[in-house]
Amino acid sequence: MADPRTHRLRLWSSGLTVGVILLAVLLVPPLVQLDEQAVDLSRKLLPPSWEHPFGTDDLGRDLLLRCVYGLRISLLVGLVAALVATVVGTAVGAAAGALGGWTDRTLMRLVDAFSSVPHLLLGIFVVALFRPGVWPVIASVAVTHWLSTARIVRSEVLSLRTRPFIDAAVSGGAGRWRVAVRHLLPAVLPQAGLAAVLMVPHAMWHESALSFLGLGLPSHQASLGNLVQNARSSLLAGDWWPTLFPGLLLILPTLAIAGLAGVWRDRLNPRRRSELML
Amino acid sequence: MLELDSVTAGYERRAPVFHGASLTVAPGESVGLLGPSGCGKSTLARVAALLHRPDAGRLVLDGTEVRAWRHRAPRAQRTAVGVVFQQPRTAADPRLTLTELIAEPLRATGRRAEAADRVAALAPAVGLTPDLLGRRPHEVSDGQLQRACLARALTLRPRWLICDEMTAMLDASTTAALVAAVETYRAETGAGLLAVGHDRVLLNRWCDRTVDWKDCLTAAP
Amino acid sequence: MTADHVLRALAAVSAERAEGAVLSVRGLTVRFRLRGGRTVDAVSDADFDLGAGECLALVGESGCGKSVLASALLGLLPGNAETSGTALLAGPEGGAGTDLLAADEKTLARTVRGRRVGLVPQSPAAHLTPVRTVRSHLEETVRALTGTSRRARREAAETAAERAAFPAGHLDRHPHELSGGLAQRAATALALIGDARLLLADEPTTGLDRDLVDRTVDELRRHADEGRALLLITHDLAAAARIADRVAVMYAGRIVEVAPAHRFFGPTGPRHPYARGLLDALPDRAFTPIPGMPPELSDLPEGCAFAPRCPRATVRCGTRPAPTAGVACHHPEQPRA
Known part of the structure; x- marks a missing residue:
């Protein structure tokens, strides 16, 4: 356990970062009303300045604005994909753990089958089936990410199922459904929620990877992956800013969310919660 | 009658914990089952509470042979047996308050309306004060939590009560208080009791008769 | 007198x-x-x-x-x-x-x-590392506490086991292979190594x-x-x-x-009436519980904490009794005949 001061520092810095990012992506586009696609070839590849804090890209578009839009899309994809993956994973894991027997074996072999294919390959396969767009990317990320949640939830349910308090519920007349909804699900939801939060940055990286490979979002759409992809040629010419800023914006939310998740995990620990050792 | 007849049970089919255990409890009777730890007496208690399916043998409850265990058992049969476990910490859902814990069997069987009255009647019977009822398990002591677990076992007015090492973790005064609460309930309802434990002095004082575990084992493996 | x-x-x-x-x-x-x-x-x-x-x-x-x-x-x-x-x-x-x-x-x-205070724990099974044998527990503790050379360590571990009546034949077993009594002896052997x-x-x-x-x-x-x-x-x-x-x-x-x-x-x-009540609750004595429950440690009364449950309590119990001759009570019971 970290000492309380670093603990608080971590909570505040992570919380502040996530807050700023959320405010930026939620408020900037509707408030500023600037066109992030506006091309101005006379001002292409300008280094960072007061007018363009992040510089401009090879078509003279303002990079700060494009980064905010890119972050917005990447976060959206990350959030929705993480949510879908968590719901699917929790449902599969809970069903496998609670029902056991054949259901458990079948579902878990399915999970094994999915995880035997490399992540990115499966993702590429899914996006290749559709036209480029946001939804195929979300689907591809979700399809590859519910597996770990399913495993976590299943093992949690399995260990809970043998606790005497489940025996007591059964003896008190509770049916399967009642036991699952009243006793098992509330116990695994915090874990599943934590997994979902940790998955958001992971899903963002996946979206970026797909876009970087040219398979994700349409290339004119500003996403962090597309921005880095577009900046590749200018990086070779020594122009660092079109690569650096989108890259930083990919790393920053990852660290901040991981920090928040760490604080959350500590809170889940019952020994900390009870404070007392009587 | 609660009749356990040549029950063989365990957690692996090939290696049961015990073979051929038999035990009978008459209505209104209290029987103490005495045995060393690890002998399988707790597993037998779980069989009697319809919580563990035996590999062989029969359980006859009030003249009806039990053919299904856990969720598969008819609800009326399951709730005719109340159980109290050794460790209140693991036997209580950590997310429920003591009130919810005691009322849970009523809510699970669709009799939510009776919950408030039943909790109000049970709490003083097991010695719980109103300020404790709103707390969650980690905010009360082991003794207080075990009182709530006993109340939960009595909520549906079972005809049979199974206490598996109910007082092993408790001090002398709480032990005496819980045993007194069980005996008051039995005097009111005529319920039968199977008390499992390893404290001979306690079981002799508590029960009508005490059976040694090795005397239960009738059939040779 | x-x-x-x-x-x-x-x-x-x-x-x-x-x-x-x-x-x-x-x-x-x-x-x-x-x-x-x-x-x-x-x-x-x-x-x-x-x-x-x-x-x-x-x-x-x-x-x-x-x-x-x-x-x-x-x-x-x-x-x-x-x-x-x-x-x-x-x-x-x-x-x-x-x-x-x-x-x-x-x-x-x-x-x-370990050196001057030895702790015999509540649940010995949880006190021992599940993946290591009793011998390795003992040897590690010998090394940490006394810095004995590698060769002498084996002997020191066996001596420690003997002192706690832990059978030498079981030294190479893992904690889950021990009965409750042997696990308790293993934990006691560990507590005794430092000669506290x-x-x-x-x-x-x-x-x-x-x-x-x-x-x-x-x-x-x-x-x-x-x-x-x-x-x-x-x-x-x-x-x-x-x-x-x-x-x-x-x-x-x-x-x-x-x-x-x-x-x-x-x-x-x-x-003390509480001590007497505790003894009377034993199954081989009166088997009667003390009425009520202990107070919350976060909300202790001003005076004697036992007064609300005490059959002998009077107004005087509103002030805290100072320990006198080993008893902290205003109305200690007289020795039984």
Whole structure:
């Protein structure tokens, strides 16, 4: 356990970062009303300045604005994909753990089958089936990410199922459904929620990877992956800013969310919660 | 009658914990089952509470042979047996308050309306004060939590009560208080009791008769 | 002889005891600060001495603060605990003593725990690492505490096992392959390696069968007879009756009575109404519970904490009774006939 001061520092810095990012992506586009696609070839590849804090890209578009839009899309994809993956994973894991027997074996072999294919390959396969767009990317990320949640939830349910308090519920007349909804699900939801939060940055990286490979979002759409992809040629010419800023914006939310998740995990620990050792 | 007849049970089919255990409890009777730890007496208690399916043998409850265990058992049969476990910490859902814990069997069987009255009647019977009822398990002591677990076992007015090492973790005064609460309930309802434990002095004082575990084992493996 | 004389005699006896005491605790108070400004008075003003070769049983119901007291002596309290008072541990062979409450973590870790205070834990199975054998536990502890050379370590481990009556044939087993009794002996062997003069046994018999309880405490008694001081913390009165020289009864964080074991469990009986009620609750005695429940440690009454449950309580119990002749009560019971 970290000492309380670093603990608080971590909570505040992570919380502040996530807050700023959320405010930026939620408020900037509707408030500023600037066109992030506006091309101005006379001002292409300008280094960072007061007018363009992040510089401009090879078509003279303002990079700060494009980064905010890119972050917005990447976060959206990350959030929705993480949510879908968590719901699917929790449902599969809970069903496998609670029902056991054949259901458990079948579902878990399915999970094994999915995880035997490399992540990115499966993702590429899914996006290749559709036209480029946001939804195929979300689907591809979700399809590859519910597996770990399913495993976590299943093992949690399995260990809970043998606790005497489940025996007591059964003896008190509770049916399967009642036991699952009243006793098992509330116990695994915090874990599943934590997994979902940790998955958001992971899903963002996946979206970026797909876009970087040219398979994700349409290339004119500003996403962090597309921005880095577009900046590749200018990086070779020594122009660092079109690569650096989108890259930083990919790393920053990852660290901040991981920090928040760490604080959350500590809170889940019952020994900390009870404070007392009587 | 609660009749356990040549029950063989365990957690692996090939290696049961015990073979051929038999035990009978008459209505209104209290029987103490005495045995060393690890002998399988707790597993037998779980069989009697319809919580563990035996590999062989029969359980006859009030003249009806039990053919299904856990969720598969008819609800009326399951709730005719109340159980109290050794460790209140693991036997209580950590997310429920003591009130919810005691009322849970009523809510699970669709009799939510009776919950408030039943909790109000049970709490003083097991010695719980109103300020404790709103707390969650980690905010009360082991003794207080075990009182709530006993109340939960009595909520549906079972005809049979199974206490598996109910007082092993408790001090002398709480032990005496819980045993007194069980005996008051039995005097009111005529319920039968199977008390499992390893404290001979306690079981002799508590029960009508005490059976040694090795005397239960009738059939040779 | 007047009561005054008795008091002075008793004071002299306890002073003499304090002189040769292995552990001398004065005014030990532990208080937890909770969020929202609440405080929990887990231990208040505990005074006792413990001599070499003596076994003091600290009894009381769960949650009365007795385990917190043990943790305080080992410096193992969580960060939100505040302690005051002194707990003087006699130095090795006439060397300087150590105040366990004032010592810093480094001193406690390097010179006290394991070396001068041995802990016999509550659940030995959880105390041992599941993936290592008993021998490897013992050898590692020998290395950490005495720095014995590799070759001598094996022998030292076997000696340690023998001292705790742990059979040599079981040394290469893992904790899950041991019965409850053997696991307890393995844990005791670990506690004895540093040759600590003070043994702290925190509920060493929880969940054990009666036969095993008897065997476990008999072995602890044997270690006390070898000249160690033994603090046995338990809610099992029968175990305390079996081996203790003196009994300290704790209620709501305070030691309410300290009495010689033969008087406490014998026909004379304890003098504090709570101690008497606790004994009467035993199944081989009246088997009647004390009415009510102990007070919340976060909300203790001004006066005697037992007064609300006490059959002898009067108006005087609104003020806290000072310990007199080992009993903290305004209306101590007269010795039984």
